[in-house]
Amino acid sequence: MEKIDWNKIAFFSALCFFLSAVEYAVPKPLPFFKIGFANLPVLISLSVLKKKETLLLVFLKIFLQAVISGTLFSYVFIFSFAGSVASGLSMMLVYFIFRNKISFVGLSVCGGLANNIAQIFLAGVFMFGSNVKFIAPPMLCVSFCTSLALGIFAESFCRKSVWFNELVLETPVKIGSAFSESEKLNFFNIFISAIGFAILIFRNSVFEIYFVVVLFAVLVFIKKRKLKILPSVLLIFFVVLFSLFSPHGKILFTFGNLNITLGALILGLVKGGRLCGFVFVSQFLILKNIFFPGRVGKFFSNIMSCFSKLSEIKIRLTKENFISQIDSRLCKVWQNEI
Incomplete structure (x- = not known):
């Protein structure tokens, strides 16, 4: 039985958590419209994680997105769950079938459309009924554009990234835990x-x-x-x-x-x-810091440790160094040098 690489999953989960926080801070013109930043780690993981690891990452992404946005017990969680699972499974299926014949762009578009189709279906069943036809076209259009843009970025980033190549070559990592309990539900x-x-x-x-x-x-x-x-x-x-x-x-x-x-x-x-x-x-x-004892606690402490380091990164981005600066910081966090 293949072992699960918990370090990789923790790091990718922290990336999802961080990008969810970034996306949460971006104003949305309409409800349910998402840029999909947090889908990037899932998209990239298809090339470096096992299928069951990617599937686990999808569920962790759903949970962490709900925590950062405070929607774990809300309707948003149901929509996010359905959309993310549909997106993750569709990308995994397409990647498994076509493997080296499809790019990150194609995978991203497939995932984005699957996400929105699932959410449109739920919106029709639980909220808008037949009136969902009024929001379906703009949602699908925006989904196509954003997923296309994310796919293009992922393709360019992975082609130039040292960090991504280290993942593909399975370079040993030194992720450390720096999480301590700070709050409890009372x-x-x-x-x-x-x-x-x-x-x-x-x-x-x-x-x-x-x-x-x-x-x-x-x-x-x-x-x-x-x-x-x-x-x-x-x-x-x-x-x-x-x-x-x-x-x-x-x-x-x-x-x-x-x-x-x-x-x-x-x-x-x-x-x-x-x-x-x-x-x-x-x-x-739901509190910002959640403490779990034992092995689960260690795993989540690694996620929070990586998330904390990613959140502290300050980069002066220009058009010329955009990818190289991000890649450099990811390498340092990956190798526990920050």
């Missing part, structure tokens, strides 16, 4: 979060749901976690907007050929508030 966090989840799941009152949204947004702010209001406002706006395309209940007013109804408006507000509430409650509950 009873108050769990208790109040459980109440918040219960209200969001079982209550349909606009007042109650938005009370939870505001309360946990304040709690997240008090805990000095990164609080992003604009994405939540945009999410509520678009959920309400799409709900209005399925009018029911008392007609409030007419906009062109569309009847704006009280029932559709309330339903949209409840859905939007519930989704945002899950995000804020998740951000309050």
Whole structure:
């Protein structure tokens, strides 16, 4: 039975974690639109990791993305899980079938489209119904463009990268652990979060749901976690907007050929508030540093150690040294020289 290279998986997971943090900081014009930075390590791993290691990396990426964005217990996690699994499996399948006959560009495009098709399907089932046809074309178009760009970058980077060649040649590594327990979940966090989840799941009152949204947004702010209001406002706006395309209940007013109804408006507000509430409650509950004892703890400490070193990197990038500077830093972290 082949042994799993936990050092490589830890390093690639840290890269996913770091790139997820970078992507989280980039404003998104519309909900569900993603650049897909965190897919780069998965894309590159196809050439250097075993199939089961890449599959494990996909699941770790999903978990780490949820932690960094505070969406582990939210609708976003379901969408991310479905999209990432579909993307990972499709890239693995295509790579296994064509191997040396397909480039990173082709793999990236396949993965990006599979990701969005899975998310569009879920959006149609759980949120927008038949109205999903309005968001499907722009989502697929953006997905194609971003995955194409990421594939081109991966192709260029791996062709020039010393770090990537070390991985292919299986150069020994010296990854060290520098993680220590700094925070723990306490009873108050769990208790109040459980109440918040219960209200969001079982209550349909606009007042109650938005009370939870505001309360946990304040709690997240008090805990000095990164609080992003604009994405939540945009999410509520678009959920309400799409709900209005399925009018029911008392007609409030007419906009062109569309009847704006009280029932559709309330339903949209409840859905939007519930989704945002899950995000804020998740951000309050999930801590930045998570401690696990034993071998699992050592593995996650390696991930956090690499993530910390990657986060501390300061590079002066120019068009000429863009790839070489990134490659140099990756080599130093890989060989534990930082």
